[in-house]
Amino acid sequence: MRAHMVMLVFRKDWCEIKRNWQIFFPIVVVPFLISVLLPTLIIVTPSLSSISGPPMENSTAMMRNLPSQVRDELVGMNAWQALVYVMSLYFFAPFFLIIPLMASSVIASDSFAGEKERKTIEAILATPISDSELLLGKMLVSFIPSMIVTAASFAIYTTVIDVFSFEIFDGRLLLPNPVWLMLIFGVAPTIALAGIGLTVMISARVKGVREAQQISSILLLPILMLVLGQISGAIFLGPTVVAILIAAFVVVDLIVFYIGLRSFKREEILPRLS
Amino acid sequence: MAVDHLSISIEGGEVFGLLGPNGAGKTTTVRMLACLISPSEGSAKVGGHDIATEPMKVRAMVGILTENPSLYERLTVHENMDFFAQAYGLSDAQGRQDRIRELLDFFELWERRNDKVGKLSKGMKQKLAIARTLVHKPSILLLDEPTAGLDPESAKGIRDFVASLSQRDNHTVLLCTHHLEDAERLCDRVMIVNRGRCVIVGTPEELQDRIAGRPKLQVTLKKLDQSLVQVVKEIEHVREVYVDKDAANMVIAVDDLSETTPEIVGRVVRAGGMVLSVNTLRPSLEEAYLKLVRAENS
Numbered sequence A: 001m002r003a004h005m006v007m008l009v010f011r012k013d014w015c016e017i018k019r020n021w022q023i024f025f026p027i028v029v030v031p032f033l034i035s036v037l038l039p040t041l042i043i044v045t046p047s048l049s050s051i052s053g054p055p056m057e058n059s060t061a062m063m064r065n066l067p068s069q070v071r072d073e074l075v076g077m078n079a080w081q082a083l084v085y086v087m088s089l090y091f092f093a094p095f096f097l098i099i100p101l102m103a104s105s106v107i108a109s110d111s112f113a114g115e116k117e118r119k120t121i122e123a124i125l126a127t128p129i130s131d132s133e134l135l136l137g138k139m140l141v142s143f144i145p146s147m148i149v150t151a152a153s154f155a156i157y158t159t160v161i162d163v164f165s166f167e168i169f170d171g172r173l174l175l176p177n178p179v180w181l182m183l184i185f186g187v188a189p190t191i192a193l194a195g196i197g198l199t200v201m202i203s204a205r206v207k208g209v210r211e212a213q214q215i216s217s218i219l220l221l222p223i224l225m226l227v228l229g230q231i232s233g234a235i236f237l238g239p240t241v242v243a244i245l246i247a248a249f250v251v252v253d254l255i256v257f258y259i260g261l262r263s264f265k266r267e268e269i270l271p272r273l274s
Numbered sequence B: 001m002a003v004d005h006l007s008i009s010i011e012g013g014e015v016f017g018l019l020g021p022n023g024a025g026k027t028t029t030v031r032m033l034a035c036l037i038s039p040s041e042g043s044a045k046v047g048g049h050d051i052a053t054e055p056m057k058v059r060a061m062v063g064i065l066t067e068n069p070s071l072y073e074r075l076t077v078h079e080n081m082d083f084f085a086q087a088y089g090l091s092d093a094q095g096r097q098d099r100i101r102e103l104l105d106f107f108e109l110w111e112r113r114n115d116k117v118g119k120l121s122k123g124m125k126q127k128l129a130i131a132r133t134l135v136h137k138p139s140i141l142l143l144d145e146p147t148a149g150l151d152p153e154s155a156k157g158i159r160d161f162v163a164s165l166s167q168r169d170n171h172t173v174l175l176c177t178h179h180l181e182d183a184e185r186l187c188d189r190v191m192i193v194n195r196g197r198c199v200i201v202g203t204p205e206e207l208q209d210r211i212a213g214r215p216k217l218q219v220t221l222k223k224l225d226q227s228l229v230q231v232v233k234e235i236e237h238v239r240e241v242y243v244d245k246d247a248a249n250m251v252i253a254v255d256d257l258s259e260t261t262p263e264i265v266g267r268v269v270r271a272g273g274m275v276l277s278v279n280t281l282r283p284s285l286e287e288a289y290l291k292l293v294r295a296e297n298s
Helices: A003-018 A021-049 A068-073 A079-091 A095-117 A121-125 A131-168 A178-205 A209-232 A239-263 A266-273 B026-033 B055-061 B077-087 B093-106 B122-134 B152-169 B180-186 B204-212 B226-233 B257-270 B285-297
Strands: B015-019 B062-065 B140-144 B172-177 B189-194 B197-202 B216-221 B238-244 B249-254 B275-281
Touching: A003 A021, A003 A095, A003 A131, A003 B077, A021 A079, A021 A095, A021 A131, A068 A079, A079 A131, A079 A209, A095 A121, A095 A131, A095 A178, A095 A209, A095 A266, A121 A266, A131 A178, A131 A239, A178 A209, A178 A239, B015 B026, B015 B152, B015 B180, B026 B140, B026 B172, B055 B062, B062 B122, B077 B093, B077 B122, B093 B122, B122 B140, B122 B152, B152 B172, B152 B180, B172 B180, B189 B204, B189 B285, B197 B204, B197 B285, B204 B285, B216 B257, B226 B238, B226 B249, B226 B257, B249 B257, B257 B275
Parallel strands: B015 B172, B015 B189, B062 B140, B140 B172
Antiparallel strands: B189 B197, B216 B249, B216 B275, B238 B249
16 A cells, blocks of 8 residues: 555545535534533523522532542532533543544535545546545545544633633633543544444445435434443443553454555446446 | 457547447546556557556556536636646746747737636637646647537547648547547547447448448529430430439439549530539538447447
8 A cells, every 4th residue: 555645635635625614614613512502501591590509409400410539520629510521521531532533524525425425536536546545545634634523623622621720720721631631532433434334334335425415313312322321320431441441443454454455446336326 | 348349540740530429438448548447458569659658658658638618617727737747747937938929829828828727618628628637748639529629619629630630740549539520620530339349440441431421413404304314314324314304404423433424514515505514512521420329339
C-alpha cells in the first residue's frame, strides 16, 4: 500500500468536503450545540431556580443511583454544586461519543455513495489507485475531521465548564480530568473508526448518500443506549467502564478493518448501480 | 446479459468503433476493458495484460473517457487535473505541471484553470474530461460517447481531436458511439453490436457495401432520351439502370465503379449526351446501420 496515494484520496475528498456546506454544516453545528449550548442551559437553569440543600435532594434517577465512588466525590458539595458536577463530568460524557460518530458518519456516508450520486465514481475507480488505498483514503477523510471536531468540541466544552465551575466551586476547575481524556482520546477515536469502517462499506454498497446515512444511523443506537443508561443510573462512564469501552472498540475496529479490506472490491460497485 | 460472447481484436494504433443502439452492451464492454467491472465469464487482454489478473497494470496504461465527464465539480479545473495526474502516477511535480499546462493550453482551458468545474459549459467539461483521460499519456484510449450531448461545433472539435490522436500520436482507440458520423469519420474498423452480440465487423466502407449494397453511379444530363439509356445498358459491367426523366438523370448499378465509370461517361458523350455531373451514390453508414439493427430486432 502506498501512503501517498492514501493521502491523495484524502486531500481530494477533504477539498470537496470543505466546499460542501451540506456536509460541513452538520459536522460543525451539532458539536457546537453539544459543547456550548447544552452545558450552558443546564448549568444556568438550576442557578436561576436557586437550588440549595444537601446534594441528593431535588435529584433525578441518575443522582439517586450514583455509584459509591461518585457519591464520595460529592461529599461536601451543596445540591447545586453536586448537580453541576455530575452533569458536567458524567451526564454529558456520552454526548461526546455522539460527536465523532455523527461527524464521521456524515462524511463516510458520502464517501462512495456521494461519488455515485455526482457521477464521479467511474473516473476514480478507473485509476491505478488500489482498493485498499482507496478505502483507507476514504476512511481517513472521515476520521481526521471528526477527530478534529471532537477535540475542538472538548476544548470548548472544557472552557465553558471551567468558566462556570471556577465561580461555582470557588476557583476549582473540573476539566480536563483523566476519565474525559480517556473518553476523548481513547473511546472517541476507536468508536469513530468502527463507525467509519462500517459506514464506508455501506456507502460502497448503496446507491445514494441518503440511503447510506439512514442505514448508518443505526450505529448511533449503542451510544444512545449509553446516554439512556447514564440518565437512568444504570451505567456510569467511570474509569473502568471507559477502559472496557476502549478495549471493546479496538477489537471491533480490527474486525471491521479486516472485513472491510477483505470484502471491498471496486468491480462490485458499478453493477450495484444498475 | 449485457455482453454475450463478444470477441474483439484491436491492432495497435487502430481506431476501432463499437457502434450500437442504447443497451447494446457498448458501455459494459468498455467498463470491463477498463477493469471497472468483472466479466462473469470469458477473458480479455488489454495491452498484453489480463484484465482479471493484472487490473492495476491495465488501469495504468489505459485512459478512459466515461459516458459522464466524471469530474469533481467543487474542485477547480487544475485541481481535477492534478488529482488524476497524481493518481496515474505522475509523481514529478514539475513534469506533472508541465503536462497539465500542455493539455489545458491545447484544449483552451488554461485561462479557466482556477474556475470550479461546476461553472464550465458542457463542451468545456467534455474537453476537460478528455484532457484528464490523456494526462498520463496512455497508449490505449477507451472513449465512451465522446460527443454525446454536445453542440455541433463542440462535437466537431472533439471529433477532429480524436482523429488526430491516432494519426499523430499512434494511440490505440476503442470508440463507443451511437453517432454514425463519429464511426464513419474516425474509425478504421467498426463493429456493430446489438443485444450484447457482434452483428458485423469491418471497415466503414465494407459495412456499407455488405449491408446496403455496392455504390451506384448517378449521371445527370442536360437532356435524357431513351437512346442514351440503351447505350448505357449495353455496356458490359452495367447491371441495372434506373431512370429519372424529370431530373434527367440515370442511376447505374455496376460491378466495378472505378473501372466502368470512364467507359459509361465516354459512351454517353460519344452518343451525343451532354453530361452535367457524375456522382457516386453510396448508402450512408447510417442507412446500413439502421437496416441491420432493424433486421436484428425483428
